Amino acid sequence: MDVMSRGSILAVDDSTETLELLGEFLQTAGYHVISVTSGPSAFKVLEHSTPDLILLDIMMPGMDGFAVCRQLKRKKRTRDIPIVFISAMSEIDNKVEGFEAGGIDYITKPFQQKEVLARLSAHILNRQIQQRLQKEREYFQALADATFEGVAVHDATHIVEVNRTIVSMFGYRYDELIGKELLDLLAPEYREMASTNILQQDTAFPYMMKGLKEDGQRFLLEIQTKTVQWQGRPLKVTAMRDITLRKELEHENRTLRTTLKDRYKFGEMIGKSPEMQCVYEFLTRAAATDQNVAIYGESGTGKELAARMIHKLSERREQPFVAVNCSAIPDSLFESQFFGHRKGAFTGAEYAISGYFEQAQSGTLFLDEVGELSTLMQAKLLRVLNDKMYTPIGAKTSRIADVRIIAATNRELREQMSAGHIRRDFFHRIHVLTIKLPPLREHKEDIPLLIEHFLEQQTLDVEHSNIPASILERFSAYEWPGNIRELFNELTRYLTTGQMELSDAHPAEHFQFKSLPFLQSGWSLSEAVDAFEKFYITQSLQKNFGKKGKAAVDLQVDRKTLYKKLKKFGDI
Known part of the structure; x- marks a missing residue:
């Protein structure tokens, strides 16, 4: 048998006769033997050599074998080398002390060569197997760490191994993840689905879920699982990919294609004026994030339409969009309507009713006329926005509120806040991203497009070209205090009755200016x-x-x- 295949042994004994005897039959058996007569000499050898096993005498001058063993086990370089004590001391206490010091076996002198060879062969073989397994583990760990995906190995419930990507992805320490339940890494509302589709069976395609970081932050994940045999038992290997950035880029790309394809139209919003182009840009940016949005605009400018457009382009587009008219909710009904109630929660509660937060779960909650909420209602709503939890009336447990808030108002909320009508903390919670919709009088060049769009939606057999120029001139001269809603109402009235009720001056009067205030004295x-x-x-x-x-x-x-x-x- 090749010498190197049997391994190397460091023999430490103050008796040269014992060293010669050990060296002779161990080398004959195919081992490479290094012999030294003291602990300090062994330390010097181990500075540049790593044997497969150490044979260590106990009774040696200066430093006994127990002390040598303990020191070797404290050093990273030598702590994993198996140590076998060989001594004439046969008392039980000596053997116990040897094992406590870190030895793996104890051979009593005088020894039988066959017994020594059998024991050393078993220990060295085990050491070599462990080294090969460690190298394989390091190799596969390096492969796992090199991938951009997070990899978790787990049994039916608990994690047994993870790569570095998982550690950085979720923000836990490595030791905190080992033994942790895999489902704890997912947002609560996804755990039941994961328990059925991830833990119980292999996945043919990735599932999109939300992960839950150590600090409570949520993020989008793609998860796929496969069963493998590991150390004689079936385990699951789950690959996780953080797709937050990818989804944001997809949204930006999708919305960019939408706007570039047809810039006079953005979903159901119409207009190619510079003012509307700015609105489209703001909506695109808002859709690429999950932050709360405040939409400002006069009555009739299309605030709900803008909110629906943000929702349609956002990651929540497959989930509900729930619109709430805040001006129609009294204080006494706020909790019932927003949080819902259980059957029998109060007199007259014959049925369980889901509130707006439950209806909009995982989607968007649109708070129209948010400035009409009383400060009491703002305080109750603020608590949900801060804690992400609410409790239906009559319920014993709280529920998760995973909704995006889009608020709209025709008032200036900062002025409302200064006047004490809007809570400062509530204002800053909903006032993260802001969009201002221009009144129609500021982008009258869009009126022809709006008229054309309106007529396309009607069943009346009337074409834009058939509307008299005088009517179009009146539309251009009018200031439209009711904005687009008033324009559409006026078009409906004209197309059905032939009459209009515009209160502004006629175009002819509009252009009969009596003075030219822009002229300055002293001009040439x-x-x-x-x-x-x-x-x-x-x-x-x-x-x-x-x-x-x-x-x-x-x-x-x-x-x-x-x-x-x-x-x-x-x-x-």
Whole structure:
């Protein structure tokens, strides 16, 4: 048998005769033997050599075998080398002390060569097997650590091994994860599904769930599981991938494609004006996160439509969107409507009713006219937003509130807060991202697109081109205090009755300006003419919904002349 295949032995004994005897029959058996006569000499050898086993005498001058053993077990380099005591001391107490010092066997002198060879062979073989297993474990651990996926090995419930990715992904220490239940790494609402689909069977495709970090933070995961045989028993290998960033990029890509494909339309929102382009950009950014949003806008500007667009583009799009009119909820019914109640919770509660938080679970809760909530209702709502928990009336246990809040108002919440109508802590909880929808009077160039969109939704046989120019002029001149809702109502009235109820001046009156307040004294005639031209061209463009061709006809100039004027005056 090859010498190196049997292993190496360090023999430590103050008796040279014993060392010669051991060296002779051990080398004959195929072992490589290093002999020293003291503990300090053994330490020097071990500085540059790592034998498979150490044969250690006990009674040696200066430093006995027990002390040598204890010191070797304290050093990282030598702590795993098996130590076999060989001594003429046969008392039980000596053997016990040897094992307590860290020895794995005890051979009594005089010894039988066959017995020594049998014992040493078994110990060295076990050592070599452990070394091979350790190398394999380190190799596979390196492979597992090299992957971007988190890998957890577990039995029916508890984790037995993880890679470094899992450690960094969830924020626990390695030793905290070993023995921990795998389900504890998932958000509570996903544990039942995981228990059925992950722990009980292999997964043919990845499941999307939410992980729960050590600090309570949630994040999106893809999870897939396979059964393997490990150390003679079936275990599960679960791969976990943090897909939070990927999903955000997918959302940004999807929303970007949507906006680039048709910039005059963003979902159900219509308009290609710069004001609306800014709104689309804000909605896109809001949809890529899970932060709370406050939407500002006058009545009729489409605040709920904007909220639905954020939800539709967000990660929660497959979950419910629940709209709540906060102005219609009295203090006495707040808890019942938001948290729900159990059957018999109070007089008249004949049925269990789910509240808005339960209806919107995992989705979006839209709080319209949030500024109408009383400070008492704000305090109750704030507690849920902070704790992510609520308790239905009559229930004994709390429930998780996993919802995204989108609030809308036609009031200035900061002013409401200064006046004491909005709690400061509540304001900062809902006022994370803000979007302001422009009133229609600030983007009148979108009126033709809005009219066209409205007519496409109607069953009436009326085309945009059949609406008289005089009516379109009146629409352009009108200030629309009721915004898009008023525009659609006015269109409905006109198409069904042929009448309108606009209260503003007619276009003819609109352009009969009695003074020119923009003119300044001290201007030259040339400067005054330029100022008037700019003003008059602006009025014509507004009258013709920004269409330069029609404005040129209205001004009785050719397009080339109009374009030169526009270039001269800059953006109008």
